Amino acid sequence: MHMSDALISPAVGGTMWVAAAGLVGYSARKMRHCLDSSRVPLMGVMGAFVFAAQMVNFTIPGTGSSGHLGGGLLLAILLGPSAGLITIASILTVQAMLFADGGLLALGSNIINMGFFPCFIAYPLVYLPLVGKKPGRGRIAIAATLAAVLGLQLGALGVVTETTMSGIADLPFAKFLLLMLPIHLAIGLVEGLATTAVVSFVWQARPDVLELADSPGDGRGRLGSVAVCLLVAAIVTGGVVSWFASTRPDGLEWSVAGVTGKAELAESTDGLHGALKRAQERTALLPDYDFAKTQEPARGGQAPAPEESSLGQWFAPSAGTTVSGLLGGGITLILVFLIGWALRRRAASAPSA
Amino acid sequence: MSHHLVEAKDVHYSYSDGTQAMCGVSFRITHGESVAVVGANGAGKSTLLQHLSGCLLPGGGTVRIGDTLLTRKTLAIVRRTVGMVFQDPDDQLFMPTVWADVAFGPINLGLPADQVRSRVEHALETVGMSHVAGRPPYRLSGGEKRAVSIATVLSMDPSILVMDEPTSNLDPRARRRLIELLGTFTHTKIIATHDLDMAMELCGRTIVLSQGRIAADGPTADILRDESILAPCGLEKPLSLQGCPICSRQKR
């Protein structure tokens, strides 16, 4: 469930970047204080382990779809929340760079969705209280499963919120959420099973590793700051959700109305478009092509103008996407290709310094 | 030069799971000596070496390196004196490039940058690996990895070299090259190995370990010839001493 650069707006991506950077900085500072030097290589190889384990897809029984280990919760359990967050962030960074999974701008969102929620919400608020002071097989199973499900649900909510707020994809919030939450319930259950298996395995074979995770000052005994974190997260998500709920009661209905009601569009003859159209008619290089009718005038004419369309107006180009624009774009693409090709020839023939 | 003395007195050690890996090991190694530590799998060779390099602290008894008694407080001094080459180069080479790996130790010693550079250059030259300085360690062959591992330790300028199975996983030519390289070192050398032929070649003295105890300690030539010592410890005579016509002809 990596967010992708292609679906995110700079405002959302930038905000999440700042949040993620703050989180990584906070975790790094915390690790500086209680750094047991053996954690450095442990985090490194555990990161590699989760990274490798994520590359294995296994089929989810009964559904036919495949899932893989998310790892955020597992890392929080084995390493503690701060170290877990840094490790999952490093995994996401390497994935963004090696596989272009997600992307550089979407990295912030991904760190929040797949790092913050499992490490700083699900782990301290669900896993730790449930597993208690004396863990046992059953307790670990219940705690890990519930925490994994919660972490993934929150992560999915994050993905949906960020995508809708970016406004690039048309899928409305409610529908998108209805699509994502059930899928991630299944994935969360599998993740819970996998996490349970690994944690109880470690708990039996190497209990010393689990003790390392709850060094003082990291997670346990910090419920105060965690509660504040949660409160802020709740307010933000609550605010966002209610904003969407109030502005777009039903996105699908709204867009269907847009389809049925707007069969005919007035041809815009104003300003640049008009001038270009006349010019085009004169030269008749592309006689049959029509110029764009941008969405805005059409939508503006609709009765209850939804918030989103005025938002869209804000971002939408004044020039819109026109045939001539596309033609120009095509020309630039060809130019770009030629420039690249020429540069490569030059680079290849030049002796390397 | 008591500085280069290595002394173990009645060392005991058990791992956290209860395995008794050292049960009263004592010996004394003097400056410039070259000692092989041999024994079957699980005899405790690696455990012993980790005591000498300050990776483990003795559960009972004492380890003395030069004038320094090994304790939690003196770890830094001991680690500066003793250079440990681990069995698996992948454990030893953790930095992104060979250069950074060889520089890791000197930087931690707090040396100024130009001195770090000259030490790295010198160490890589010594092991003949200057040409791979910019490469990541996972793109080296087994022999190259081993040579670089040794360079990472040489750059710290230790007076005692401790090596765990340096010739394992090497092809014959890489092994030969490594043996020749080690032969040029004037450091005190302590080498744990299953390669008894190498022990014959490099080490004047051999310590035989068996189940955490010293079964024999003496000149290599005597010990490795003595079936009555080797057999109970699960060892065999080195090929070069088995009187095999082919091997003895190959020997110079």
Place this chain on the structure above:
Amino acid sequence: MADIDSRMAEIGWLDRLASRDTPLHRIDPRAKLLTTLAFIVAVLSYGKYQLAPLMPLAIYPAVLIALGDVPLKFIARKLLIVSPFAIFVGLFNPLLDRQTMLTVGPLEISGGWVSYASILMRFVLTVSATLALVAGTGIHNVCRGLERLGVPSVFTVQVLLLYRYLFVLVNEGARMSRARALRSAGSRGMGLRVLGAMLGSLLLRTLDRAQRVHAAMCCRGFDGHVRTIEALRLRARDAAFLVGWLGVLALLRAFDLAGLLGAIATGGGR
């Protein structure tokens, strides 16, 4: 295991590309990181229906690819297999937004298709720029650059250790799975149980590995902080690269080159 093998092969390919020496490799990683980030922000700052104005921005990845001599095949393959998420979520656009936006002869193109094409364009641009950046810089140098830009070293060290031990771990895992395959005589698929057992023992080895690596680090004076002395120096060339690209991106963002060219091609002047 096939997915792991192919992904590792890809990583190996990228890693080899990154270890070459091309004009792109010689530019300071900080300059490349900042320009790439600025490029991505520029691409994403266009509205959802703006397709044509995005196209001139392709100059940035094209120049990176050319300077770094990155095989087009590599970029193309990555584009094809990467991230179905954007493709999938974007696919709802044509379904939901059916308002005609563009008429090309008898063809009526809806706003949804235009915005979907724009999403795909964004995808191609950002992914190819990112891949070209990494292929022309390498993870190691990216991390050095990040560190010099103020990213905590606790984090960059993690990235580097992860990358370093990924190769070791995958080899170890591959050996184990080969051993399993040999013993399981023909039964193909891997159930959760077998996978769990294998991951479990791989995990134990991993934990042991962490301990040994830590011991090796400590023997060489490790105290919890990984230090480096490899300095990065921003030379005039790097500064020119940075400033030049920021300028070009700003110009392309300010002036609609595609629209202009299109107007000229169709005979209209401004």
